[in-house]
Amino acid sequence: MSDSGCHFAIYSESATAIQLCLFDSDGREQPVPMKYRHGGLWYTHVEGIVEGQAYGYRVDQPAGKVGNANKLLLDPYAKALTGPVTWYEEFLWQHDWEQVDSARYLPKAIVKSIPALDTGPVSLPPQDRIIYELHVKGFTQQHPEIPLEHRGKYLGLGHPQVIRYLQSLGVTSIQLMPCFSFMDEARLISLGLVNYWGYNPINFFTPDWRYALKDPVAEFQWMVQQLHQAGFEVILDVVYNHTAEGGLNEGMLSFKGIDSSYYRMEADTSHQTDIEQSGQNPQSPQAKYQNFSGCGNSLQTEHPMVLQLVMDSLRHWVTAFGIDGFRFDLAASLMRQGESISKNTPLLQAIAQDPALRDRVLIAEPWDLGPNGYQLGTFPREWLEVNDHYRDFVRGFWKADPVGVAGLSTRLMGSRDIFNKMNRSHACSVNHVTYHDGFTLQDLVSYRRRHNAANGEQGSDGHSHNLSCNHGVEGDTDDPEILKQRERHRRNLLMTLLISRGTPHLLAGDEFGNSQQGNNNAYCQDNPTSWLDWGLLESRTSLVHFVSQLIRIRQSLFTLNDLQLPDEAFHEVFFSDGRDSDTLEINDQLCWLDQYGKPMEDAQWHNPDQRFIALLIQRTADGQRDAWLLAVNGSEDSVEFAPHDCQGIRWEQVIASSSHGEDYGEEYDEKPEKSDDENDEKKSDGIDGSADIRSRIFVESFSVSLWRQEGLPNPVNKR
Missing domain, CATH: 2.60.40.1180 (Golgi alpha-mannosidase II)
Incomplete structure (x- = not known):
């Protein structure tokens, strides 16, 4: 913004023409031609623009390139949207849908200046961190003490009743499942389902409208303020490995229509046009894009403009929303550079050097679906990494598998076979027995197999190797002996987790036995299957108190995290006195x-x-x-x-x-x-x-x- 109007800019090396499209309150469209400057940047300045102006882009591409000027495109740098992004067939860009204008179906970007959220990061010693993962909607949707209109919203998560509960539990760091603006996949909509988890982003700067009443930006900021004032770190689960546009022949809403270089391409096709690479075969929707995410495309994060986009996004969430850290979904994608994998990629180096980011909490899900995608233990030394080796060994031991105790001792002591004791802190190991993708703790001790029929894939989705145990009955039971065994099993897992060296990660609701009825992949269940059942809290008080006591012991007494060993380079001990x-x-x-x-x-x-x-x-x-x-x-x-x-x-x-x-x-x-x-x-x-x-x-x-x-x-x- 300037005193006289607003500057607009967008990147596309392949475009032959770009129009800025301004929309009035009645949806009427005014096109403004943009000028090509250099390096793929197009720009214009429009006099008289004020905050709140709605806009989008139309991009013309040369023959043989992916593009369609009939499709309105979201600004990748939009800081606010007019509403949630919902799938429509009108977003398809070829064949029967080629001539269909998509403008009426796509939310518009909004011109908006967002002031910095001046709360500062929460200062927390690494060995004190206890992560608590939750879903913004699912955490409060059935909470009886939250006002109805605030349930499932950012405002609900910042409610004093929620704050008091989290404080009484003793956790330190709230890890939010994705809050980027996202879109439901067409396949799910055809099945009457939605993308509940939100791992399908369409914009990397805007909080999603689904969790807001009137203003997602202001309400997200308020939520973070409340959590910060109560002393909690706020960690955001971020998805920079793909976008919601899917494969080549799927929807065109933003990046796909602007420039193909946002995405990774199949190897050895640089001499072909985009359409030649696809073979123009509607039966081969993945023919052009590499798909290391399992979602139809993969962002090319080593490309200079994509790298800048990701860095600008991360800085925006730090400065505008006060985020204390990030958990990177399928983070091995950030280590890719062409056909190789390295912890020295431009993106990881840029994060390490950035003054706004380098001291934030950085957590990697250290794998993706591409070649050599499993990278546990190879991230830069400041990063924390989700440790599935810990999960599997601890689960197996308490399931009574014949695994012995050598591996258990290694996991208890910080998984030093993975995180080198001479250059990595034991806090780098994010220990967990449950995560959002998998059984809840209650289901882990109640089901031997997944029960995912409601997901519409004949029960074939989700992990089949769960290392779970039902103690004699599949699912619910009133047998007192089985219930006693399950309670002991839960407590063994929780105590092992919270006594181990490393950074413990708890899944919200595990502390009071929340269940998903055996569904271990409830990504599409926006219903009571996924919403926390707070009605269980009254009958599970002793388990909640057991967890809170374990946390207090970890925080106030000498535990394994406090050990100083002569063969370790990191001595992160902070005495309570x-x-x-x-x-x-x-x-x-x-x-x-x-x-x-x-x-x-x-x-x-x-x-x-x-x-x-x-x-x-x-x-x-x-x-x-x-x-x-x-x-x-x-x-x-x-x-x-x-x-x-x-x-x-x-x-x-x-x-x-x-x-x-x-x-x-x-x-x-x-x-x-x-x-x-x-x-x-x-x-x-x-x-x-x-x-x-x-x-x-x-x-x-x-x-x-x-x-x-x-x-x-x-x-x-x-x-």
Whole structure:
């Protein structure tokens, strides 16, 4: 914008002519020819333009190039839209639809200046981060304490009741599923379904209208402000690997009609025109575009203008909306450069050097569907990576698969076989047992197989390798023994996750047993299947309290994330009492123990039937010594032992997954010192209200428990 009007610019090297199309409030269109400047840039300045002006583009392409001037195109740099983008057949650009004008069906871009959201990033030590993934609509659509008109909206997620719940749970970082403007696929609409998750973007700068009442920009900003004021990081799941335009012969709404260089092309076709590459065969919609996303096309992020588009988009979400970090969907696509894959691509280098982005949280889903697409552990060292190795091993262990304990110990200690301890922090491993794409935690312990018939693909979509267990009945049951087993299974998974080194990732609703009725790919279910059932909360209070207690233990007591090991280059320890780890002489001694309390032997490490392991941690810091013990028992037998080399130490149970039904969640209080008589008692008021104090460790079958040396002070919460 300028005092006299507005500048418009668009990139297309292939276009022969471009018209800026201005629309009045009645939808009447006024074309304005644009001028070609250089480097593929077209521009014009229109006097008298004010904020709120609606516009689009029409692009003429030479014969043999993909394009159709009858199709109105969205500005890739639009900062606001007039409404949600909905699929119409009129977006098709060839054959019977070639002469059909699409303007009346496409929302228009809006001229809009967006002020910076001056809240600043939330400062959070990496080892304190606990990610909580949620869907903006699904989280509040059935929340009884949110006003009806705000349910499923940005305004609902910023509601004080939601804020209080998230604070009581103790999570630190809210990861929002995609909020870019997106579009439902034609196939889903034909089945009466929608793209609920939103991984089908059509614009990279605008919050989607589906989650707004009147103004998506202002309401998204307000939501972030509320979360920031409550101390939460806001991480946005972003999709830069493809657009909603699909394959070559599918819809033309924006990029496709502007310039083909936005997309990756099939190899060795540079001498052909776009149409020659496609063979003009309507039965081969993927003939031209490479499809490493599974959605019909792949953005060519190494192209200078696409790189600039992505960088400008990321900066926009930081400056205009205050986003603290990004989770990149199918992030291996960002590492592609021609036929090769590298962590030194122009885009990753640009992010590393950008002052607005380099210190933000950067999380990679480290794969895509292209050649050599699995890239776990290869991203730049500052990046966090979604660790599916962790998910699969922890699931398999608690499913009682014969996997032994060697792999479990590796996952507990930060997956150092993947994240090199000399140049990567253990926080780089985003540990999870559930994610949005897969079973919920409740379904993971209730179903052996997926139940996806409602998705319209005869139940063939979604993962078939779920490492799940139903404990004897597929789905819902009222059998008390099965319910008890499922509850223990849930708690084992949650406690393993929240005690492990790395960055834990929780899926919203897992803490109170939310179910999708066995659907492990509910991307198209905008209905109660995907919406959180808050009615479960009252009957699942003990599980919610168990999760919140685990989080408080992780944040306020010594856990695996605090270990300082001599062979690691990263020592990210922040003590709750303000001590500086750099000024302390710290010595952490670790010993892995078997079910007899003796050090593990080589044969036990390699025995797939070994189902018990304990980690004894003895620390000397600043002249003070303390001891901790984490016990993991995946066997059918309870275990009791005296830990090796711990004569004279009495142990206090901190928390155990076997404490079924206990109401956890009370804040730690300083407790008065016990008398000798009180210390002789086997039971006392432990941290969770029922902790043992004894010289021997007792671990129930199929359980996890954390113990500490009796008499250690209770520190305050680090946050």
